[in-house]
Amino acid sequence: MANKSSVFDMIGPIMIGPSSSHTAGVVRIARAAIRVLGGIPDEAEITFYNSFARTYEGHGSDRAIFGGLMDFKTDDERIKNALEIAKEKGLKYKFKSIGNSSVHHPNTIKLNLKKGERTVEVEGESLGGGVINIAEVDGFVANFSAQMHTLIIKAQDISGAIAFISSVIAQEKANIATMSVSRKGKNDLACHVIEMDSGINKITTQYLQSLPWIKELIYIPDIDL
Amino acid sequence: MCFLFESFKGWKKYCEEKNQSLPETVIQYEIEQKNSSRELIYSGLLQAYGVMKDAVITGLKEDMTSRSGMINNGAKKVFNHPLSVLSPEFQKLISRALSAKEVNSCMGRVVAAPTAGASGILPGTMVTLQEIHQLSDEKIVEGLLVGAGIALIIEEKASLAGAVGGCQAETGSAAAMAAGAIVYCLGGTIDQVFNAVAITIQCMLGLVCDPVAGLVEVPCVVRNASAAAIAFSSAQIALANVSAVIPVDECVEAMGEIGASMESRYKETAMGGLAATLTGQEISKKVLIQDIEILPDETLPD
Numbered sequence: 041m042a043n044k045s046s047v048f049d050m051i052g053p054i055m056i057g058p059s060s061s062h063t064a065g066v067v068r069i070a071r072a073a074i075r076v077l078g079g080i081p082d083e084a085e086i087t088f089y090n091s092f093a094r095t096y097e098g099h100g101s102d103r104a105i106f107g108g109l110m111d112f113k114t115d116d117e118r119i120k121n122a123l124e125i126a127k128e129k130g131l132k133y134k135f136k137s138i139g140n141s142s143v144h145h146p147n148t149i150k151l152n153l154k155k156g157e158r159t160v161e162v163e164g165e166s167l168g169g170g171v172i173n174i175a176e177v178d179g180f181v182a183n184f185s186a187q188m189h190t191l192i193i194k195a196q197d198i199s200g201a202i203a204f205i206s207s208v209i210a211q212e213k214a215n216i217a218t219m220s221v222s223r224k225g226k227n228d229l230a231c232h233v234i235e236m237d238s239g240i241n242k243i244t245t246q247y248l249q250s251l252p253w254i255k256e257l258i259y260i261p262d263i264d265l
Numbered sequence: 266m267c268f269l270f271e272s273f274k275g276w277k278k279y280c281e282e283k284n285q286s287l288p289e290t291v292i293q294y295e296i297e298q299k300n301s302s303r304e305l306i307y308s309g310l311l312q313a314y315g316v317m318k319d320a321v322i323t324g325l326k327e328d329m330t331s332r333s334g335m336i337n338n339g340a341k342k343v344f345n346h347p348l349s350v351l352s353p354e355f356q357k358l359i360s361r362a363l364s365a366k367e368v369n370s371c372m373g374r375v376v377a378a379p380t381a382g383a384s385g386i387l388p389g390t391m392v393t394l395q396e397i398h399q400l401s402d403e404k405i406v407e408g409l410l411v412g413a414g415i416a417l418i419i420e421e422k423a424s425l426a427g428a429v430g431g432c433q434a435e436t437g438s439a440a441a442m443a444a445g446a447i448v449y450c451l452g453g454t455i456d457q458v459f460n461a462v463a464i465t466i467q468c469m470l471g472l473v474c475d476p477v478a479g480l481v482e483v484p485c486v487v488r489n490a491s492a493a494a495i496a497f498s499s500a501q502i503a504l505a506n507v508s509a510v511i512p513v514d515e516c517v518e519a520m521g522e523i524g525a526s527m528e529s530r531y532k533e534t535a536m537g538g539l540a541a542t543l544t545g546q547e548i549s550k551k552v553l554i555q556d557i558e559i560l561p562d563e564t565l566p567d
Contacts, residue, residue, distance in 0.1 A: 044269070047295045048309055050416035050425075050442075051378050051387075051409050054316050057369030058481040059381050094553040098333055098480050100372045120372040137557035168428070 065166030070108025180231035324364030362389025385489030412442030423521030430524030437469030461503035473531035475538025
Protein backbone atom coordinates (compact mmCIF):
# COMPACT_ATOMS: atom_id res chain seq x y z
CA MET A 41 0.00 0.00 0.00
CA ALA A 42 1.53 3.26 -1.10
CA ASN A 43 -0.37 5.48 1.28
CA LYS A 44 -0.22 4.83 5.01
CA SER A 45 -3.59 4.66 6.73
CA SER A 46 -4.71 7.35 9.12
CA VAL A 47 -5.74 6.96 12.76
CA PHE A 48 -9.12 8.11 11.46
CA ASP A 49 -9.34 5.14 9.10
CA MET A 50 -8.97 2.90 12.16
CA ILE A 51 -11.32 4.93 14.41
CA GLY A 52 -13.60 6.15 11.66
CA PRO A 53 -15.01 7.30 9.41
CA ILE A 54 -18.12 8.52 11.17
CA MET A 55 -20.86 7.22 8.90
CA ILE A 56 -24.43 6.08 8.50
CA GLY A 57 -24.73 2.29 8.68
CA PRO A 58 -24.92 -0.46 7.76
CA SER A 59 -21.93 -0.67 5.43
CA SER A 60 -19.51 1.73 3.81
CA SER A 61 -19.97 0.31 0.32
CA HIS A 62 -23.78 0.24 0.52
CA THR A 63 -24.37 3.58 2.23
CA ALA A 64 -21.37 5.94 2.26
CA GLY A 65 -20.23 4.97 -1.25
CA VAL A 66 -23.77 5.21 -2.62
CA VAL A 67 -24.34 8.64 -1.05
CA ARG A 68 -21.11 9.84 -2.64
CA ILE A 69 -22.09 8.54 -6.10
CA ALA A 70 -25.30 10.56 -5.89
CA ARG A 71 -23.47 13.63 -4.57
CA ALA A 72 -21.15 13.47 -7.56
CA ALA A 73 -24.10 12.98 -9.94
CA ILE A 74 -26.05 16.04 -8.76
CA ARG A 75 -22.93 18.12 -9.29
CA VAL A 76 -22.80 16.85 -12.86
CA LEU A 77 -26.47 17.78 -13.18
CA GLY A 78 -26.00 21.15 -11.50
CA GLY A 79 -28.51 20.81 -8.70
CA ILE A 80 -31.07 18.61 -6.99
CA PRO A 81 -33.10 16.73 -9.63
CA ASP A 82 -36.86 16.85 -10.22
CA GLU A 83 -36.83 13.33 -11.60
CA ALA A 84 -34.52 10.39 -11.07
CA GLU A 85 -34.34 6.93 -12.55
CA ILE A 86 -32.01 4.70 -10.56
CA THR A 87 -30.70 1.41 -11.91
CA PHE A 88 -28.97 -0.97 -9.54
CA TYR A 89 -26.72 -3.55 -11.16
CA ASN A 90 -25.51 -7.01 -10.16
CA SER A 91 -24.84 -7.39 -6.43
CA PHE A 92 -26.71 -4.13 -5.74
CA ALA A 93 -29.73 -5.28 -7.78
CA ARG A 94 -31.03 -7.68 -5.12
CA THR A 95 -29.68 -6.13 -1.96
CA TYR A 96 -30.29 -2.42 -2.34
CA GLU A 97 -33.40 -2.40 -0.15
CA GLY A 98 -31.96 -4.59 2.60
CA HIS A 99 -28.83 -2.48 2.82
CA GLY A 100 -30.72 0.80 2.58
CA SER A 101 -28.92 1.82 -0.60
CA ASP A 102 -32.20 3.22 -1.95
CA ARG A 103 -32.29 5.66 0.97
CA ALA A 104 -28.58 6.37 0.59
CA ILE A 105 -29.10 7.31 -3.06
CA PHE A 106 -31.83 9.80 -2.14
CA GLY A 107 -29.71 11.16 0.70
CA GLY A 108 -27.02 11.92 -1.84
CA LEU A 109 -29.48 13.28 -4.42
CA MET A 110 -30.64 15.79 -1.80
CA ASP A 111 -27.00 16.68 -1.06
CA PHE A 112 -26.87 15.09 2.41
CA LYS A 113 -23.35 14.20 3.57
CA THR A 114 -22.33 10.60 4.33
CA ASP A 115 -22.84 11.01 8.11
CA ASP A 116 -26.20 12.80 7.91
CA GLU A 117 -28.83 11.06 10.06
CA ARG A 118 -31.60 12.18 7.68
CA ILE A 119 -30.38 9.52 5.21
CA LYS A 120 -32.49 6.95 7.03
CA ASN A 121 -35.64 8.85 6.03
CA ALA A 122 -34.34 10.21 2.75
CA LEU A 123 -36.97 8.41 0.64
CA GLU A 124 -39.82 9.96 2.60
CA ILE A 125 -38.17 13.37 2.50
CA ALA A 126 -37.72 13.08 -1.27
CA LYS A 127 -41.39 12.11 -1.70
CA GLU A 128 -42.48 15.14 0.33
CA LYS A 129 -40.36 17.35 -1.90
CA GLY A 130 -42.15 15.91 -4.92
CA LEU A 131 -39.12 14.25 -6.42
CA LYS A 132 -40.30 11.74 -9.00
CA TYR A 133 -38.38 8.50 -9.10
CA LYS A 134 -38.19 5.00 -10.45
CA PHE A 135 -36.01 2.07 -9.42
CA LYS A 136 -34.73 -0.62 -11.77
CA SER A 137 -32.75 -3.76 -11.01
CA ILE A 138 -30.51 -5.46 -13.53
CA GLY A 139 -28.56 -8.60 -12.73
CA ASN A 140 -25.88 -10.54 -14.51
CA SER A 141 -24.34 -7.60 -16.32
CA SER A 142 -20.78 -8.66 -16.95
CA VAL A 143 -19.80 -5.26 -18.32
CA HIS A 144 -20.57 -3.60 -14.99
CA HIS A 145 -18.64 -3.66 -11.69
CA PRO A 146 -20.52 -5.77 -9.05
CA ASN A 147 -21.68 -2.66 -7.17
CA THR A 148 -22.78 -0.31 -9.95
CA ILE A 149 -25.51 2.32 -9.98
CA LYS A 150 -26.71 4.23 -13.02
CA LEU A 151 -28.48 7.52 -12.42
CA ASN A 152 -30.60 9.22 -15.06
CA LEU A 153 -31.39 12.63 -13.62
CA LYS A 154 -33.56 15.47 -14.87
CA LYS A 155 -33.75 19.04 -13.66
CA GLY A 156 -35.84 21.36 -15.77
CA GLU A 157 -34.79 20.71 -19.34
CA ARG A 158 -31.39 19.35 -18.42
CA THR A 159 -30.80 15.59 -18.26
CA VAL A 160 -27.65 13.67 -17.38
CA GLU A 161 -26.66 10.05 -17.11
CA VAL A 162 -24.03 9.12 -14.54
CA GLU A 163 -22.71 5.65 -13.80
CA GLY A 164 -20.89 5.08 -10.52
CA GLU A 165 -19.22 2.14 -8.82
CA SER A 166 -18.96 1.67 -5.05
CA LEU A 167 -15.54 0.14 -4.50
CA GLY A 168 -15.63 -0.41 -0.71
CA GLY A 169 -14.78 1.75 2.30
CA GLY A 170 -16.85 4.58 0.80
CA VAL A 171 -14.47 4.91 -2.15
CA ILE A 172 -16.18 5.38 -5.53
CA ASN A 173 -15.40 5.55 -9.21
CA ILE A 174 -17.60 7.57 -11.54
CA ALA A 175 -17.22 5.31 -14.55
CA GLU A 176 -19.28 7.16 -17.15
CA VAL A 177 -20.90 10.54 -17.71
CA ASP A 178 -23.44 10.83 -20.54
CA GLY A 179 -22.00 7.76 -22.20
CA PHE A 180 -18.40 9.03 -22.12
CA VAL A 181 -15.76 7.11 -20.17
CA ALA A 182 -15.04 9.24 -17.08
CA ASN A 183 -13.30 7.19 -14.37
CA PHE A 184 -12.85 9.77 -11.64
CA SER A 185 -12.89 9.26 -7.88
CA ALA A 186 -14.54 12.55 -6.87
CA GLN A 187 -12.00 12.70 -4.06
CA MET A 188 -10.24 15.64 -5.68
CA HIS A 189 -11.43 18.57 -7.77
CA THR A 190 -12.74 17.41 -11.12
CA LEU A 191 -13.28 19.16 -14.43
CA ILE A 192 -15.41 17.57 -17.12
CA ILE A 193 -15.14 19.31 -20.46
CA LYS A 194 -17.02 18.29 -23.58
CA ALA A 195 -15.36 19.87 -26.55
CA GLN A 196 -15.00 19.55 -30.29
CA ASP A 197 -12.47 16.89 -31.15
CA ILE A 198 -9.78 19.22 -32.52
CA SER A 199 -6.01 18.99 -32.39
CA GLY A 200 -4.27 20.86 -29.59
CA ALA A 201 -7.32 20.77 -27.30
CA ILE A 202 -5.61 18.71 -24.59
CA ALA A 203 -2.47 20.88 -24.60
CA PHE A 204 -4.57 24.04 -24.48
CA ILE A 205 -6.76 22.95 -21.60
CA SER A 206 -3.84 21.65 -19.55
CA SER A 207 -1.87 24.86 -20.06
CA VAL A 208 -4.82 26.94 -18.83
CA ILE A 209 -5.00 24.76 -15.72
CA ALA A 210 -1.23 25.09 -15.29
CA GLN A 211 -1.66 28.90 -15.15
CA GLU A 212 -3.79 28.31 -12.06
CA LYS A 213 -0.94 26.30 -10.50
CA ALA A 214 -3.42 23.44 -10.06
CA ASN A 215 -1.61 20.11 -10.28
CA ILE A 216 -3.31 17.58 -12.58
CA ALA A 217 -3.49 14.20 -10.86
CA THR A 218 -5.29 12.27 -13.60
CA MET A 219 -6.56 13.16 -17.04
CA SER A 220 -8.46 11.07 -19.53
CA VAL A 221 -10.00 11.86 -22.87
CA SER A 222 -12.55 9.79 -24.68
CA ARG A 223 -14.57 10.45 -27.78
CA LYS A 224 -17.53 8.92 -29.47
CA GLY A 225 -16.20 9.22 -33.03
CA LYS A 226 -13.48 11.01 -34.99
CA ASN A 227 -14.12 14.78 -35.32
CA ASP A 228 -17.10 14.42 -33.06
CA LEU A 229 -17.30 15.44 -29.38
CA ALA A 230 -14.45 14.55 -27.03
CA CYS A 231 -14.88 14.38 -23.27
CA HIS A 232 -11.94 15.50 -21.11
CA VAL A 233 -12.00 14.42 -17.46
CA ILE A 234 -9.35 16.08 -15.34
CA GLU A 235 -8.73 15.50 -11.64
CA MET A 236 -6.74 18.19 -9.84
CA ASP A 237 -5.17 18.32 -6.38
CA SER A 238 -6.48 21.84 -5.78
CA GLY A 239 -9.41 23.86 -7.00
CA ILE A 240 -9.49 26.48 -9.75
CA ASN A 241 -11.05 29.94 -9.94
CA LYS A 242 -14.43 30.69 -11.42
CA ILE A 243 -12.91 33.08 -13.92
CA THR A 244 -10.87 30.21 -15.39
CA THR A 245 -13.89 27.97 -15.83
CA GLN A 246 -15.78 30.93 -17.32
CA TYR A 247 -12.95 31.58 -19.76
CA LEU A 248 -12.86 27.95 -20.88
CA GLN A 249 -16.64 27.95 -21.19
CA SER A 250 -16.54 31.03 -23.41
CA LEU A 251 -14.41 29.32 -26.05
CA PRO A 252 -16.51 28.38 -29.07
CA TRP A 253 -15.06 24.85 -29.38
CA ILE A 254 -15.89 24.02 -25.77
CA LYS A 255 -19.48 22.83 -25.68
CA GLU A 256 -19.96 22.09 -22.00
CA LEU A 257 -17.93 22.46 -18.83
CA ILE A 258 -18.76 20.91 -15.49
CA TYR A 259 -16.63 21.74 -12.46
CA ILE A 260 -16.94 19.50 -9.41
CA PRO A 261 -15.01 20.60 -6.33
CA ASP A 262 -14.37 18.01 -3.59
CA ILE A 263 -17.81 16.40 -3.10
CA ASP A 264 -17.31 15.82 0.64
CA LEU A 265 -17.05 19.52 1.46
CA MET B 266 11.18 9.85 11.91
CA CYS B 267 8.04 8.41 13.50
CA PHE B 268 7.28 4.73 14.06
CA LEU B 269 5.46 3.22 11.07
CA PHE B 270 3.43 0.51 12.81
CA GLU B 271 4.85 -2.54 11.14
CA SER B 272 5.13 -4.82 14.19
CA PHE B 273 4.33 -4.91 17.89
CA LYS B 274 7.94 -5.82 18.69
CA GLY B 275 9.11 -2.74 16.81
CA TRP B 276 6.48 -0.58 18.53
CA LYS B 277 7.70 -1.60 21.99
CA LYS B 278 11.34 -1.07 21.05
CA TYR B 279 10.52 2.37 19.65
CA CYS B 280 8.62 3.40 22.81
CA GLU B 281 11.51 2.32 25.02
CA GLU B 282 14.24 3.92 22.92
CA LYS B 283 12.41 7.23 22.57
CA ASN B 284 10.92 7.06 26.04
CA GLN B 285 7.45 7.68 24.57
CA SER B 286 4.10 6.30 25.65
CA LEU B 287 2.02 4.12 23.30
CA PRO B 288 -0.53 6.86 22.47
CA GLU B 289 2.24 9.44 21.96
CA THR B 290 3.82 7.33 19.20
CA VAL B 291 0.45 7.14 17.43
CA ILE B 292 0.07 10.92 17.65
CA GLN B 293 3.56 11.41 16.19
CA TYR B 294 2.69 9.00 13.35
CA GLU B 295 -0.50 10.87 12.46
CA ILE B 296 1.23 14.27 12.62
CA GLU B 297 4.08 13.13 10.38
CA GLN B 298 2.20 10.90 7.92
CA LYS B 299 -1.02 12.89 7.61
CA ASN B 300 0.16 16.45 8.27
CA SER B 301 -2.18 16.56 11.23
CA SER B 302 -1.78 18.33 14.58
CA ARG B 303 -2.14 17.18 18.15
CA GLU B 304 -5.22 19.40 18.56
CA LEU B 305 -6.90 18.01 15.44
CA ILE B 306 -6.20 14.43 16.50
CA TYR B 307 -7.62 14.97 19.98
CA SER B 308 -10.69 16.86 18.78
CA GLY B 309 -11.32 14.27 16.05
CA LEU B 310 -11.13 11.38 18.47
CA LEU B 311 -13.26 13.18 21.06
CA GLN B 312 -15.85 13.69 18.32
CA ALA B 313 -15.64 10.01 17.36
CA TYR B 314 -16.05 8.97 20.99
CA GLY B 315 -19.05 11.32 21.23
CA VAL B 316 -20.65 9.55 18.25
CA MET B 317 -19.95 6.19 19.94
CA LYS B 318 -21.64 7.34 23.17
CA ASP B 319 -24.60 8.70 21.19
CA ALA B 320 -24.96 5.40 19.32
CA VAL B 321 -25.08 3.49 22.63
CA ILE B 322 -27.83 5.80 23.90
CA THR B 323 -29.77 5.87 20.61
CA GLY B 324 -29.89 2.09 20.36
CA LEU B 325 -31.27 1.82 23.89
CA LYS B 326 -33.83 4.58 23.40
CA GLU B 327 -35.15 4.62 19.84
CA ASP B 328 -36.83 1.89 17.85
CA MET B 329 -34.21 -0.41 16.39
CA THR B 330 -35.97 -2.58 13.85
CA SER B 331 -34.04 -3.31 10.70
CA ARG B 332 -35.68 -3.39 7.28
CA SER B 333 -35.36 -7.19 7.17
CA GLY B 334 -36.86 -7.52 10.66
CA MET B 335 -33.99 -9.72 11.83
CA ILE B 336 -32.84 -6.98 14.21
CA ASN B 337 -35.60 -6.03 16.58
CA ASN B 338 -34.65 -4.00 19.67
CA GLY B 339 -32.43 -6.70 21.17
CA ALA B 340 -30.25 -4.26 23.11
CA LYS B 341 -33.21 -2.83 25.02
CA LYS B 342 -34.47 -6.30 25.91
CA VAL B 343 -31.06 -7.24 27.31
CA PHE B 344 -30.66 -3.93 29.15
CA ASN B 345 -34.07 -4.22 30.82
CA HIS B 346 -34.04 -7.91 31.64
CA PRO B 347 -34.59 -8.48 35.39
CA LEU B 348 -32.06 -11.30 35.65
CA SER B 349 -28.35 -10.49 35.42
CA VAL B 350 -26.46 -13.66 34.58
CA LEU B 351 -23.17 -12.32 35.98
CA SER B 352 -23.46 -8.75 37.20
CA PRO B 353 -25.35 -5.60 36.22
CA GLU B 354 -22.10 -4.27 34.70
CA PHE B 355 -21.82 -7.29 32.42
CA GLN B 356 -25.43 -6.89 31.41
CA LYS B 357 -24.80 -3.24 30.55
CA LEU B 358 -21.66 -4.11 28.57
CA ILE B 359 -23.52 -6.63 26.44
CA SER B 360 -26.52 -4.39 25.88
CA ARG B 361 -24.31 -1.42 24.91
CA ALA B 362 -22.29 -3.38 22.36
CA LEU B 363 -25.58 -4.67 20.90
CA SER B 364 -27.05 -1.19 21.01
CA ALA B 365 -24.35 0.62 19.00
CA LYS B 366 -24.22 -2.21 16.47
CA GLU B 367 -28.03 -2.21 16.11
CA VAL B 368 -27.82 1.51 15.31
CA ASN B 369 -25.47 0.57 12.49
CA SER B 370 -27.82 -2.12 11.16
CA CYS B 371 -30.72 0.33 11.31
CA MET B 372 -29.04 3.12 9.34
CA GLY B 373 -28.04 5.29 12.26
CA ARG B 374 -24.76 7.17 12.75
CA VAL B 375 -21.78 5.15 13.96
CA VAL B 376 -18.00 5.14 13.94
CA ALA B 377 -16.48 2.39 11.79
CA ALA B 378 -13.91 1.06 14.27
CA PRO B 379 -12.20 -0.43 12.48
CA THR B 380 -15.19 -1.26 10.23
CA ALA B 381 -18.94 -0.67 10.25
CA GLY B 382 -19.53 -4.39 10.88
CA ALA B 383 -17.58 -4.10 14.15
CA SER B 384 -18.97 -0.71 15.15
CA GLY B 385 -20.48 -1.89 18.46
CA ILE B 386 -17.35 -3.21 20.14
CA LEU B 387 -15.38 -0.08 21.05
CA PRO B 388 -18.54 1.84 22.08
CA GLY B 389 -19.72 -1.01 24.32
CA THR B 390 -16.35 -1.59 25.97
CA MET B 391 -15.18 2.03 26.31
CA VAL B 392 -18.45 3.42 27.67
CA THR B 393 -18.64 0.62 30.23
CA LEU B 394 -14.96 0.91 31.18
CA GLN B 395 -15.32 4.66 31.64
CA GLU B 396 -18.37 4.24 33.85
CA ILE B 397 -16.93 1.52 36.08
CA HIS B 398 -13.51 3.15 36.56
CA GLN B 399 -14.60 6.80 36.42
CA LEU B 400 -12.17 7.62 33.61
CA SER B 401 -12.02 10.96 31.81
CA ASP B 402 -12.84 11.32 28.10
CA GLU B 403 -9.17 12.26 27.57
CA LYS B 404 -8.07 8.93 29.04
CA ILE B 405 -10.49 7.07 26.77
CA VAL B 406 -9.11 9.01 23.78
CA GLU B 407 -5.61 7.80 24.76
CA GLY B 408 -7.05 4.28 24.81
CA LEU B 409 -8.52 4.83 21.33
CA LEU B 410 -5.09 5.98 20.12
CA VAL B 411 -3.60 2.72 21.41
CA GLY B 412 -6.44 0.87 19.66
CA ALA B 413 -5.69 2.71 16.42
CA GLY B 414 -2.02 1.70 16.65
CA ILE B 415 -3.04 -1.92 17.15
CA ALA B 416 -5.33 -1.76 14.11
CA LEU B 417 -2.62 -0.14 11.96
CA ILE B 418 -0.35 -3.13 12.61
CA ILE B 419 -3.11 -5.69 11.99
CA GLU B 420 -4.01 -3.93 8.74
CA GLU B 421 -0.37 -4.06 7.67
CA LYS B 422 0.24 -7.69 8.64
CA ALA B 423 -3.17 -9.32 8.16
CA SER B 424 -6.38 -7.47 7.22
CA LEU B 425 -9.29 -5.55 8.72
CA ALA B 426 -11.79 -6.45 5.98
CA GLY B 427 -14.29 -9.31 6.22
CA ALA B 428 -14.06 -9.80 2.46
CA VAL B 429 -10.33 -10.45 2.84
CA GLY B 430 -9.92 -12.13 6.21
CA GLY B 431 -13.37 -13.16 7.42
CA CYS B 432 -15.08 -11.98 10.61
CA GLN B 433 -11.87 -12.42 12.65
CA ALA B 434 -10.48 -9.49 10.67
CA GLU B 435 -13.38 -7.22 11.65
CA THR B 436 -14.75 -8.17 15.08
CA GLY B 437 -11.47 -9.88 16.00
CA SER B 438 -9.47 -6.74 15.29
CA ALA B 439 -12.00 -4.53 17.09
CA ALA B 440 -11.86 -6.80 20.15
CA ALA B 441 -8.05 -6.66 20.07
CA MET B 442 -8.17 -2.86 19.88
CA ALA B 443 -10.61 -2.76 22.79
CA ALA B 444 -8.60 -5.18 24.95
CA GLY B 445 -5.42 -3.16 24.40
CA ALA B 446 -7.25 0.06 25.17
CA ILE B 447 -8.75 -1.37 28.38
CA VAL B 448 -5.37 -2.55 29.69
CA TYR B 449 -3.74 0.75 28.75
CA CYS B 450 -6.47 2.81 30.43
CA LEU B 451 -6.16 0.76 33.61
CA GLY B 452 -2.43 1.49 33.80
CA GLY B 453 -1.06 -1.70 32.27
CA THR B 454 2.48 -1.93 30.90
CA ILE B 455 3.30 -2.18 27.20
CA ASP B 456 3.84 -5.93 27.62
CA GLN B 457 0.45 -6.28 29.30
CA VAL B 458 -1.28 -4.27 26.56
CA PHE B 459 0.28 -6.39 23.82
CA ASN B 460 -0.41 -9.58 25.73
CA ALA B 461 -4.09 -8.61 25.87
CA VAL B 462 -4.04 -8.15 22.10
CA ALA B 463 -2.41 -11.57 21.63
CA ILE B 464 -4.92 -13.31 23.89
CA THR B 465 -7.85 -11.61 22.17
CA ILE B 466 -6.65 -12.63 18.72
CA GLN B 467 -6.22 -16.19 19.96
CA CYS B 468 -9.86 -16.16 21.09
CA MET B 469 -11.19 -14.72 17.82
CA LEU B 470 -9.08 -16.65 15.28
CA GLY B 471 -10.92 -18.45 12.53
CA LEU B 472 -14.25 -16.64 12.71
CA VAL B 473 -15.82 -16.64 9.26
CA CYS B 474 -17.92 -13.87 7.72
CA ASP B 475 -21.22 -15.54 6.82
CA PRO B 476 -23.94 -12.86 7.00
CA VAL B 477 -27.51 -14.05 6.45
CA ALA B 478 -28.90 -12.55 3.22
CA GLY B 479 -25.66 -10.61 2.97
CA LEU B 480 -26.95 -8.08 5.51
CA VAL B 481 -24.82 -6.70 8.36
CA GLU B 482 -27.24 -8.13 10.94
CA VAL B 483 -27.04 -11.86 11.71
CA PRO B 484 -24.65 -12.93 13.19
CA CYS B 485 -22.82 -9.56 13.15
CA VAL B 486 -24.82 -7.96 15.95
CA VAL B 487 -24.43 -10.76 18.53
CA ARG B 488 -20.77 -11.18 17.57
CA ASN B 489 -20.18 -7.57 18.55
CA ALA B 490 -21.48 -8.43 22.03
CA SER B 491 -19.35 -11.55 22.40
CA ALA B 492 -16.28 -9.71 21.10
CA ALA B 493 -16.83 -7.03 23.76
CA ALA B 494 -16.96 -9.75 26.44
CA ILE B 495 -13.79 -11.37 25.09
CA ALA B 496 -11.99 -8.00 25.17
CA PHE B 497 -12.68 -7.76 28.93
CA SER B 498 -11.84 -11.40 29.49
CA SER B 499 -8.47 -10.94 27.75
CA ALA B 500 -7.73 -7.73 29.63
CA GLN B 501 -8.40 -9.48 32.94
CA ILE B 502 -6.02 -12.31 31.98
CA ALA B 503 -3.32 -9.99 30.62
CA LEU B 504 -3.31 -7.67 33.64
CA ALA B 505 -2.50 -10.70 35.80
CA ASN B 506 0.55 -11.35 33.59
CA VAL B 507 -0.74 -14.66 32.34
CA SER B 508 1.21 -15.04 29.14
CA ALA B 509 -0.36 -15.67 25.74
CA VAL B 510 2.77 -17.78 25.08
CA ILE B 511 2.62 -17.09 21.35
CA PRO B 512 3.94 -13.54 20.84
CA VAL B 513 1.45 -11.00 19.56
CA ASP B 514 3.17 -10.53 16.18
CA GLU B 515 2.94 -14.25 15.55
CA CYS B 516 -0.74 -14.25 16.54
CA VAL B 517 -1.37 -11.56 13.93
CA GLU B 518 0.55 -13.62 11.38
CA ALA B 519 -1.66 -16.61 12.18
CA MET B 520 -4.72 -14.45 11.64
CA GLY B 521 -3.41 -13.43 8.23
CA GLU B 522 -2.59 -16.99 7.31
CA ILE B 523 -6.04 -18.25 8.33
CA GLY B 524 -7.71 -15.39 6.45
CA ALA B 525 -5.73 -16.10 3.30
CA SER B 526 -6.64 -19.77 3.28
CA MET B 527 -10.33 -19.21 4.10
CA GLU B 528 -12.61 -20.12 1.20
CA SER B 529 -14.35 -17.19 -0.43
CA ARG B 530 -17.81 -18.43 0.61
CA TYR B 531 -16.77 -17.53 4.18
CA LYS B 532 -15.69 -14.04 3.28
CA GLU B 533 -18.75 -11.79 3.11
CA THR B 534 -20.19 -13.45 0.00
CA ALA B 535 -23.20 -14.91 1.89
CA MET B 536 -22.56 -18.27 0.20
CA GLY B 537 -21.52 -20.34 3.21
CA GLY B 538 -22.00 -20.90 6.94
CA LEU B 539 -25.11 -19.37 8.50
CA ALA B 540 -26.05 -17.69 5.21
CA ALA B 541 -26.22 -21.09 3.50
CA THR B 542 -28.41 -22.77 6.14
CA LEU B 543 -32.01 -23.62 5.24
CA THR B 544 -33.38 -20.77 7.32
CA GLY B 545 -30.69 -18.44 6.09
CA GLN B 546 -31.66 -19.15 2.51
CA GLU B 547 -35.37 -18.72 3.26
CA ILE B 548 -34.75 -15.34 4.84
CA SER B 549 -32.58 -14.40 1.93
CA LYS B 550 -35.41 -15.20 -0.49
CA LYS B 551 -37.82 -13.03 1.48
CA VAL B 552 -35.49 -10.10 1.96
CA LEU B 553 -33.85 -9.84 -1.41
CA ILE B 554 -35.49 -8.18 -4.36
CA GLN B 555 -36.92 -10.73 -6.76
CA ASP B 556 -38.26 -8.36 -9.40
CA ILE B 557 -35.06 -8.12 -11.29
CA GLU B 558 -34.18 -8.12 -14.94
CA ILE B 559 -31.50 -10.72 -15.59
CA LEU B 560 -29.43 -10.08 -18.66
CA PRO B 561 -28.64 -13.08 -20.82
CA ASP B 562 -25.10 -14.39 -20.49
CA GLU B 563 -22.81 -12.23 -22.54
CA THR B 564 -22.09 -13.61 -25.94
CA LEU B 565 -18.97 -12.48 -27.71
CA PRO B 566 -19.65 -9.94 -30.43
CA ASP B 567 -19.19 -11.22 -33.97
